[in-house]
Amino acid sequence: MDIVGPLPHASGNRTYMLAMTDYFSKWIEAEAFPQVMEKHSNGQAESSNKIVKNNLKRRLEEIGANWAGELPFVLWSDRTTPKVATGQTPFSLVYGAEAVIPSDVQVPTYQYANTTEERNQVEMASSLDIIDESRTSAQIRMVTYKQTAARSYRNVRLRTLQVEDLVLRKVFPNTKNQSTGKFAYNWEGRYGIEDIVGNGAYKLETMDEEVVSRSWNIIHLKKYYV
Template sequence: MKNLKRRLKEIRGNWADELPFVLWSDRTTPKVATDQTPFRLVYGAEAVIPSEVQVPTHLYANATEERNRVGMASSLDTIDEPMISVQIRMAAYKQTAPRSYNKNVRLRTLQVGDLELRKVFPNTKNQSAG
């Protein structure tokens, strides 16, 4: 979302032209929790980015329909392996995320008579209070 906002803020009026490229880059960027791209998790294959079509890389230049068919058929045998590794990685990430978030939290117990700061919102503010 941060990349989307930053990119669309730079473009201003032409955001509709830029939106597909921003969404494509988000779908083809590996996420921290899974270490996989959302595209790969959904479709089971790596996405070919538009720049590889225009300026072919070695992998794209040597691809043929027959090689693609053989590769996809062999990946059907191992289709569960990436999902299992993603589940393991997500479980580990869910354990480390709270730990890293809570490392800066300082536990403090309040005693009777301690002063505390309370945030007053405009809709709950009592106009007659001092």
């Protein structure tokens, strides 16, 4: 479970997205909210899923204030895109068959144009017969992928912060001063580390010792040296 945001203000004053990702299939469910209470994320906001944090969040920020209305289409695109870890789409791992994408309907492929209801039923039944084999293959590939990634990063040192450390916080597109254009600052602050929440998440406080209302992941923080 991840909190994504703050994003540009959408209808209903919604600025946050609560996203949940199935560990195996990579299927994402997401909803837009005006606010997401810390108890909903168990203090692990934006810490568990790279796809949600980076790819999905970036695409929603590019859409602007209409991101909440475009969310179903962004999710559909993600669900029908093959994942490196499994080699398959989330849709196929959940339903046992690939989705028919809109472009196949608007400009019919040979297979789509020559498919009858009876033939489709036969092919769907065949797909269900091999779904266990497909999921097993995806599981093996995912384990292999994780082992390869672990070997690649075995010498990487984890970055940590301590209470009372000073940090700068990343500036997001919706909080950046647009009048400054490309000369806008990418980091803001200073902030102090008020508490260590866990799993790379920290509570911040201002220089006036006012606690910031939400936790921040270390990927959005940079240590400040006096």
